[in-house]
Amino acid sequence: MSTATNKIIINALYDDDDVLLKGVKQVKEQGYAIEEVYTPFPVHGLDHAMGLKRTRIAIAAFLYGILGLATSIAMTYGMMIIDWPMNIGGKPSFTWGENMPAFVPIMFELTVFFAAHLMVWTFFIRNDIYPGRKTQNPDPRTTDDKFLMEVELKGEREVLMNLLKESGAIEISEKSN
């Protein structure tokens, strides 16, 4: 009965992260799909309990770092060897290889710069939280001291309601949209 377009989402509000974590585990055990969980701070072990896949941002960061390193090598080579050959430290060899120690700080900085900045943008895009985006938070209290779990309804409504109530939810409502 539930398709992608008209699935019913139930919001359960918690006031304690440990209770929330237990609730997430119980709901998962009963075979419900958890859409999203909103918390005011990172809850340790929550991603594992929700069954989220491990992030691949480390791999992305490594590739961005390689890209930064390559850029810095190309940049120093172009600027300091080809375009405007420099006598570095009284050693005018005019080759990149022999002047490499002088370029290491640049290589290091650009590696870090590329890895860090591109990682942040990747994170924004993958999580739909780029600047200027309209907020999707269903309940502003989750930015203060409450925790909210979105569960997709499946089967009897009463069963899920009871399960959530038993797990310690202080408020249960249907998502209105």
Added chain:
Amino acid sequence: MFEFTGKLKTITIALMLIGAVSIGASFLTGGGHHEEGHHEETAHHDHDAMHKEEGHHAEGASHDDGAHHTEHKGNAHSARHNEDKVETSDFGFHKTAARANPEHNQFYTRKVNSHHDEAHLHHQLENKPWSNLLINTFFFLAISLGALFFLAIQYAAQAAWATVVIRVMEAMASFLAIPILIMLVLIVTGIYHVGGNHLWHWMAEGIMDSNSPNYDKIIAGKEGYLNAPFFLIRSLVYLLGWVGGAILLRRMSLKMETSGDPAAIWRKMRSWSAGFLVFFAVTSSTSAWDWIMSIDTHWFSTLFGWYVFAGMFVTALTVLTLLVIYLKGQGYLEVVNHSHLQDLAKFMFAFSVFWTYLWFSQFMLIWYSNIPEEVTYYMARFGEYKGLFFTMLVMNFLFPVLVMMSRDSKRNQGFVITAGIIMIIGHWLDVFIMISPGTVGAQWSIGLVQIGTFLGFAGLFLFVVFRTLAKAPLVPEKHPMFLESKYFHI
């Protein structure tokens, strides 16, 4: 409780015997006279000549020409120097270009042309067994001291995660007294030149006496710090401070087992650790200057102490990790989980990078400024030691960075063990390259004697560590941070 089995005892004692035989052999063969049929006609890296020349130029001339002219005096290579000069004089870098090529550098390849040089070569050969001892003594001292530093950090920072492996750190630190005592023997024999010990050049006779033919103005200027009594006193202070710290922390930690209020002891340990760290901050640098940097007496580097410390700390962390993996593999330390192991591996990774950072900081400034007094240090290492030098860099930087970067490899014991062994060998080579150019110059070799001595020290180290481990419960269950460490999860 860890049991120091008969089998382990046999292995460690066998290693010690190998070490004893190696050290004995190195002294009996007269410091390698017979080892490789050394070409006595060529004195590489002539240390004394270097001193003389820099002495000259410091007396009168500026760096630019004074040193260069003295170089040319009676130098077989002066013709080649001049060729370089003509080719490159447009850029005004003739001096450095000539020096940058080891073949053109008179420090390394000048033919023996005086009695003095022969005497110096003789010293280098006599130094070989001593240098070998110093390298291994310092290497294992550093492992032990690094562990003690890490132990003190745990208390001073009120860190909890590593509490489950704190006994292993204590055991590693308990070894500290032995290498320092060997170091004292090396120093005393060095002062009196017993058995041809000329490790520290500034201890040479008459070197600070302006009437002596051996006089060296630069070294004489350092007499206020580099003199035998003060040197010995400093080493004794390190002995007292470090071994005292190790014994104190170990004793208080064992007291927790029986005490009714372990938290009170823990708070006291925190103050003692903080105090020890202040002492360590100063003495880790000064001991590196004393024992290692003063070998190349003319040269100095302001961050040498931290560079040595970085190597010391990363080696200690590596040995700690390997010991923990070994103990876990033997069925001990069940409380150690993947998170602990990953964090230990993280430390190995991080401090490999830290070591590289300091290594490079020291290298790049000297390379960039290209001042003869400073650059001599790396000239020696890019000359006779070039292969070792770059091998060491790859082992200590590229290898750990690439192998241990990802989370999965940090959690894979095979990766960590492989990387750990490579890093231990790499940092041993690092110590070797720090010490050898100044003590044995081109007469260095890494053969059975050097490997045997390393194994001997390793045996002694493991013997002491295992014996200490067996004396107390392996897991400090009374430690106030124990529970937090037990459930540590990342």
